[in-house]
Amino acid sequence: MGVTENAEQTQQEIILGFLADGREEFLSGEALSAKLGLSRTAVWKHVQSLREKGYRIDAVPARGYRLVDVPDRLSPLELAPLLSTHDLGQSIHFHESLPSTNEAAFRLAADGAEHGEVVITDQQTAGKGRRGRTWVSPAGLNLYFSAILRPELPPQRAPELTLVAAVALAEALREADADALIKWPNDVQIGGRKVAGILTELSAEPERVHFVVLGIGVNLNAGPEHFPPEVASTATSLSQALGRRVNRALFTASLWGRLEEWLDLHHEVGFEPVRARWKELSATLRQEVLVRTGGSELRGVAEDIDTSGALLVRTAGGSLERVLAGDVEQLRPR
Ligand code: BTN
Numbered sequence: 368m369g370v371t372e373n374a375e376q377t378q379q380e381i382i383l384g385f386l387a388d389g390r391e392e393f394l395s396g397e398a399l400s401a402k403l404g405l406s407r408t409a410v411w412k413h414v415q416s417l418r419e420k421g422y423r424i425d426a427v428p429a430r431g432y433r434l435v436d437v438p439d440r441l442s443p444l445e446l447a448p449l450l451s452t453h454d455l456g457q458s459i460h461f462h463e464s465l466p467s468t469n470e471a472a473f474r475l476a477a478d479g480a481e482h483g484e485v486v487i488t489d490q491q492t493a494g495k496g497r498r499g500r501t502w503v504s505p506a507g508l509n510l511y512f513s514a515i516l517r518p519e520l521p522p523q524r525a526p527e528l529t530l531v532a533a534v535a536l537a538e539a540l541r542e543a544d545a546d547a548l549i550k551w552p553n554d555v556q557i558g559g560r561k562v563a564g565i566l567t568e569l570s571a572e573p574e575r576v577h578f579v580v581l582g583i584g585v586n587l588n589a590g591p592e593h594f595p596p597e598v599a600s601t602a603t604s605l606s607q608a609l610g611r612r613v614n615r616a617l618f619t620a621s622l623w624g625r626l627e628e629w630l631d632l633h634h635e636v637g638f639e640p641v642r643a644r645w646k647e648l649s650a651t652l653r654q655e656v657l658v659r660t661g662g663s664e665l666r667g668v669a670e671d672i673d674t675s676g677a678l679l680v681r682t683a684g685g686s687l688e689r690v691l692a693g694d695v696e697q698l699r700p701r
Pocket of ligand 1 (some may be wrong): 466467469491496497498500509510512549564582583584
């Protein structure tokens with residue numbers, strides 16, 4: 368790419384950034400040309416060339432420009448202009464296909480990758496779920512990424528980050544108009560069906576976290592035909608909930624923004640605001656649950672989560688049991 372092409376691309380990225388910030392709002396050609404120090408004709412030419420690249424931009428006389436849709440691709444070229452984050456996704460490792468973004472991110476982090484670097488892919492051939500399960504990851508439909516985090520936390524507090532991610536995910540899905548809730552510990556659901564999952568992996572010494580790999584999978588456009596029979600009745604996607612296709616790039620930018628806000632708040636204030644928001648978004652609290660942990664089962668009413676994110680279950684005998692890990696079945700889903 369020559370120097371001029373490079374400069375043109377940067378100007379187009381800046382235009383996209385402004386339009387993406389004010390999504391659904393018109394931005395006048397005059398304001399854009401003032402911000403960029405370009406003539407209105409030059410702005411118009413950039414808009415035309417962005418349209419040729421697949422961006423849908425409305426141009427209305429006397430009102431200006433409005434970004435309507437972006438190409439549904441997840442490479443840095445498409446994602447970077449949409450991002451409002453300061454760390455998360457400032458370095459993006461995009462691959463058409465990977466066995467698992469968590470594995471790739473773990474290797475990068477072990478080699479010294481920085482806080483906020485993200486591995487993202489169009490498809491996973493060996494996507495990993497919790498408890499040794501696989502995460503169904505067909506091409507071109509959904510979102511699969513892993514963020515490398517280097518939090519200043521003792522290892523025993525690292526699980527809080529999973530709840531941070533669950534809150535951010537539920538909020539991003541709600542912003543997209545879906546009624547998302549969190550099933551303890553970190554399944555995000557719509558209408559009682561799982562739409563997103565989080566797999567957090569840790570490298571640490573007893574006193575110090577080296578890094579955390581926060582892996583997130585969101586079913587954005589998968590249809591019932593994409594789920595294998597064993598999860599078909601318990602999984603859903605955002606597009607199934609909304610009845611329309613979801614733009615992955617726009618959703619990703621929105622999710623990363625939320626995620627970074629919550630990570631920052633957690634870093635500055637601690638776990639309490641996360642816990643409070645998690646409780647508001649919980650599908651599990653106040654429900655009758657059956658918790659399977661290893662070989663044992665526990666039945667009762669999910670009353671609360673404690674300051675470390677453990678689930679507190681009131682049994683029929685009246686005792687309050689603390690559950691650190693397990694699979695929860697809600698006997699009467701909310
Ligand atoms: C779960 O079982 O609920 C967790 C699923 C986590 C899936 C995501 S997809 C991106 C990242 N890479 C993986 O291999 N797994 C996580």
